[in-house]
Amino acid sequence: xxxxxxxxxxxxxxxxxxxxxxxxxxxxxxxxxxxxxxxxxxxxxxxxxxxxxxxxxxxxxxxxxxxxxxxxxxxxxxxxxxxxxxxxxxxxxxxxxxxxxxxxxxxxxxxxxxxxxxxxxxxxxxxxxxxxxxxxxxxxxxxxxxxxxxxxxxxxxxxxxxxxxxxxxxxxxxx
Amino acid sequence: xxxxxxxxxxxxxxxxxxxxxxxxxxxxxxxxxxxxxxxxxxxxxxxxxxxxxxxxxxxxxxxxxxxxxxxxxxxxxxxxxxxxxxxxxxxxxxxxxxxxxxxxxxxxxxxxxxxxxxxxxxxxxxxxxxxxxxxxxxxxxxxxxxxxxxxxxxxxxxxxxxxxxxxxxxxxxxxxxxxxxxxxxxxxxxxxxxxxx
Numbered sequence: 001x002x003x004x005x006x007x008x009x010x011x012x013x014x015x016x017x018x019x020x021x022x023x024x025x026x027x028x029x030x031x032x033x034x035x036x037x038x039x040x041x042x043x044x045x046x047x048x049x050x051x052x053x054x055x056x057x058x059x060x061x062x063x064x065x066x067x068x069x070x071x072x073x074x075x076x077x078x079x080x081x082x083x084x085x086x087x088x089x090x091x092x093x094x095x096x097x098x099x100x101x102x103x104x105x106x107x108x109x110x111x112x113x114x115x116x117x118x119x120x121x122x123x124x125x126x127x128x129x130x131x132x133x134x135x136x137x138x139x140x141x142x143x144x145x146x147x148x149x150x151x152x153x154x155x156x157x158x159x160x161x162x163x164x165x166x167x168x169x170x171x172x173x174x175x
Numbered sequence: 176x177x178x179x180x181x182x183x184x185x186x187x188x189x190x191x192x193x194x195x196x197x198x199x200x201x202x203x204x205x206x207x208x209x210x211x212x213x214x215x216x217x218x219x220x221x222x223x224x225x226x227x228x229x230x231x232x233x234x235x236x237x238x239x240x241x242x243x244x245x246x247x248x249x250x251x252x253x254x255x256x257x258x259x260x261x262x263x264x265x266x267x268x269x270x271x272x273x274x275x276x277x278x279x280x281x282x283x284x285x286x287x288x289x290x291x292x293x294x295x296x297x298x299x300x301x302x303x304x305x306x307x308x309x310x311x312x313x314x315x316x317x318x319x320x321x322x323x324x325x326x327x328x329x330x331x332x333x334x335x336x337x338x339x340x341x342x343x344x345x346x347x348x349x350x351x352x353x354x355x356x357x358x359x360x361x362x363x364x365x366x367x368x369x370x371x372x
Contacts, residue, residue, distance in 0.1 A: 032179055044239060047267055050259030057222075057231030057260075061200070064220055064357065065233070066240025066365045089226040091353030092194075152372055155331070 007165060008033035010140025011098060012041070018147035020096075021067040023045060024055035028074035030166035035072065052077030056084035060093045068151055070096045075103060075119040075160070076112060085126040088156045095156035096147055097126065105163035120160060128156035129137035136165045179316045183277045183339040187248060188213040190275070190323045195244070197327070198236060198364065202229035202249025204284040207276055210248050211349035213344075217363035223351050227256030229273055231255065234264050237272035244271050246326055249335075251278040251292045258301065262308075264332050265306035273326045273333035274302075279341045302334035309333040 012036050015023070015155040023038040025031060034059045039046045049055050055071035062069035071081075078099060102109075103116020120130045129149065133142045143159050150157040187209040191199065199219045201210040206229075207221045222229045222238075233247035255277050256263075263273065280293035292298060299312045309329040313322040313336070322335050350356055362370035 008310070022235060044234035047238075047263065053227065054231045054257065054260050054263055057202035057225065057257075058235035060228075061235025061237075064360050064364070065198075065234075065236040066361070066369065067235075067239035069235060079235050084225045084228050086223065087228060087353070090224065091357045093357065154372060166228045 005136035005138040007050065007139040007161075008037065011143050012037040014068060014140050014143035014147065016041065016043065017144060018151065019068050020044060020070045020147070022062045022069035023072065024049055024058045024069060025072035026052050026055075026074065026077050028100045028163065030074070031072050031098075034098070038098065052080040053084045056081050056087065057093065057137045059095055060087050063093055065125045070093070070098060073100075074100045075099055075116045078119040078122055078158075079115055082122065082126050085128060085156060089127040092154045093156075094150040094154050096127070096150040097156075097158040098143060099158050099160045100166055101160055103161045103163075107163065116163075123158045126156070128158050130158050130160060132162065134162045134164060139165065178212040181313060181316055181319045181337050181339045182342075183209050183279070183337070185211055186319050186323070186337055186339065187277070187318070187332065189250050190246070190248075190326060193327060194246070195324070195327070197244040197246050198240060200229055200233045200236065200245065200247045202247070202253035204250055204253065205252045205279075205343070206248050206253070206342070208346045209277065212344070212347040215349050217359050219349070220356055220360050221349050221351070224355070226253055227260070229253055230257055230260040230264060233272055233274065234267060234269060235262070238267075241269070241271055244273065244327065245269075247274045248282070249274070249276055251276055251280060251290045251298065253283045254298060255291055255296075259276070261302050261305045261307070265302070268308070268332060270331045272331050273329065274335070275322070275326050276334075276336045277334045277339050279339050281337070281341055283341075283343055299334065301334050307334040310335065312336045312338065314338045327346050
């Protein structure tokens with residue numbers, strides 16, 4: 001069941017407050033509202049990627065040039081980022097990812113389960129600090145805290161937004 | 176001698192001698208040695224790993240520093256690992272970003288195995304298909320000079336391939352501590368006071 005809290009608006013506000021100027025993304029239905037809000041925000045530039053790995057390089061380049069960037073992706077994209085994340089660790093770059101989860105709560109598609117279940121541990125092995133959020137009312141402040149941690153302490157942070165908040169994708173299955 | 180094959184070191188030195196205020200990102204391996212051989216510089220950022228990421232570091236930087244030229248110098252193997260970035264960059268259309276691929280058709284650091292550009296893969300055609308505004312291929316030293324002009328001043332995004340001699344000049348090793356390189360770069364671009372968060 002979807003929450004009545006407009007957590008997408010909260011995420012966008014937290015990103016604005018953190019001064020995120022470049023927003024790279026591979027879309028997910030759970031991210032659609034955030035992407036739309038960022039795209040219509042004149043202080044943000046949205047960059048559509050072909051694969052999530054590109055977003056790691058982009059966020060590092062943005063920081064070199066004095067801008068803050070964030071990467072929005074679905075959990076299936078986490079694995080695509082791993083070797084690129086060596087740059088975050090090796091250089092002490094700030095890195096902020098906002099990840100909408102699949103393969104967790106009421107998942108219909110078994111192909112989403114392996115990467116979804118492995119996302120948190122995979123990110124941690126790649127030296128990215130994981131903040132998991134299970135309640136819609138906590139999403140905004142978790143992104144805000146994650147942005148402080150990433151940009152003030154120069155570390156990688158991923159905010160994982162539970163499938164329970166987004167709502168499991170509904171499919172009609174004919175038997 | 177105009178039909179002479181391009182030597183990677185000479186080409187990169189000629190390009191960077193006229194760099195002006197350009198910011199330079201190099202891809203891992205020989206391209207990094209070439210950029211270092213032209214002279215270490217505080218506004219060089221050497222991507223020592225994260226293969227396939229150099230062009231995207233360039234895009235993030237080009238967006239953040241839109242009044243300065245950003246030049247990415249990388250190899251064919253590194254570019255092939257991040258081909259999707261060509262679609263992303265051509266779509267983002269940064270006017271100030273130029274990518275130079277030093278194409279020796281080899282994985283030079285790992286035993287000279289052939290890359291796909293030794294066969295039918297044409298990176299410039301891929302970039303043109305993606306929608307890069309300016310593109311060129313140089314195979315001779317004369318064409319190399321025109322390529323340098325395009326990289327420095329052409330309307331971006333620029334994508335250029337220099338087919339280079341498959342020789343392997345000695346490695347010139349620049350600093351490799353990532354935190355040092357990052358802070359040095361930010362201090363040079365943003366001022367010492369802004370290098371740290």
